[in-house]
Amino acid sequence: xxxxxxxxxxxxxxxxxxxxxxxxxxxxxxxxxxxxxxxxxxxxxxxxxxxxxxxxxxxxxxxxxxxxxxxxxxxxxxxxxxxxxxxxxxxxxxxxxxxxxxxxxxxxxxxxxxxxxxxxxxxxxxxxxxxxxxxxxxxxxxxxxxxxxxxxxxxxxxxxxxxxxxxxxxxxxxxxxxxxxxxxxxxxxxxxxxxxxxxxxxxxxx
Numbered sequence: 001x002x003x004x005x006x007x008x009x010x011x012x013x014x015x016x017x018x019x020x021x022x023x024x025x026x027x028x029x030x031x032x033x034x035x036x037x038x039x040x041x042x043x044x045x046x047x048x049x050x051x052x053x054x055x056x057x058x059x060x061x062x063x064x065x066x067x068x069x070x071x072x073x074x075x076x077x078x079x080x081x082x083x084x085x086x087x088x089x090x091x092x093x094x095x096x097x098x099x100x101x102x103x104x105x106x107x108x109x110x111x112x113x114x115x116x117x118x119x120x121x122x123x124x125x126x127x128x129x130x131x132x133x134x135x136x137x138x139x140x141x142x143x144x145x146x147x148x149x150x151x152x153x154x155x156x157x158x159x160x161x162x163x164x165x166x167x168x169x170x171x172x173x174x175x176x177x178x179x180x181x182x183x184x185x186x187x188x189x190x191x192x193x194x195x196x197x198x199x200x201x202x203x204x205x206x
Contacts, residue, residue, distance in 0.1 A: 020160030024169055027151040031172060034144035035084045041137040042077070042097055048133060049074045049104075052126045056107065059117035066103075066110050073103035087173035094175055104130075141175060148174045 053067055060067075077100040082093035117123055152171045155164035164170075 019163040031147045034147040037140040041140045045133045070103045073100040
């Protein structure tokens with residue numbers, strides 16, 4: 001009886017493997033792992049922003065509208081509850097992160113007006129960390145997009161689509177094309193030292 005049970009388990013495993021069940025499991029876990037990395041990198045960016053805002057405030061306290069805009073955009077982005085398997089939730093999350101990226105870009109434009117701020121070491125360190133994080137966000141998001149594409153292609157193929165239907169595996173939503181360019185472009189700051197104006201020539205003497 002035990003031998004028959006073992007044989008039935010082995011046959012079942014072979015059938016599941018042949019119909020793509022194991023592949024679905026592997027790719028589903030890959031999408032979850034990739035999504036976790038996306039969330040981690042967005043959170044890392046959010047964690048950097050308070051120090052960045054406070055540093056800018058020390059040199060440009062009068063730029064209240066821009067500073068408040070960044071703070072409020074960060075709050076919306078961090079408070080947005082996201083379910084990566086729900087298209088509406090994912091779209092809302094993407095929009096909130098896009099708004100934060102836009103607010104940071106506006107902050108960087110303001111920074112250009114303050115050479116002393118641009119030369120402050122603390123600000124330069126924060127900006128370097130922020131740019132590095134933006135790059136990691138882009139990489140993590142692209143890996144997630146690819147993982148979801150691979151998963152979706154797999155569960156649409158025959159006969160794997162039958163297995164997916166039986167076990168309730170649906171196509172996963174992905175980042176949309178709209179706003180993708182905006183959230184993919186990290187804010188930048190030109191740290192070049194402003195060129196001093198040329199001295200006014202002395203008037204000619206007779």
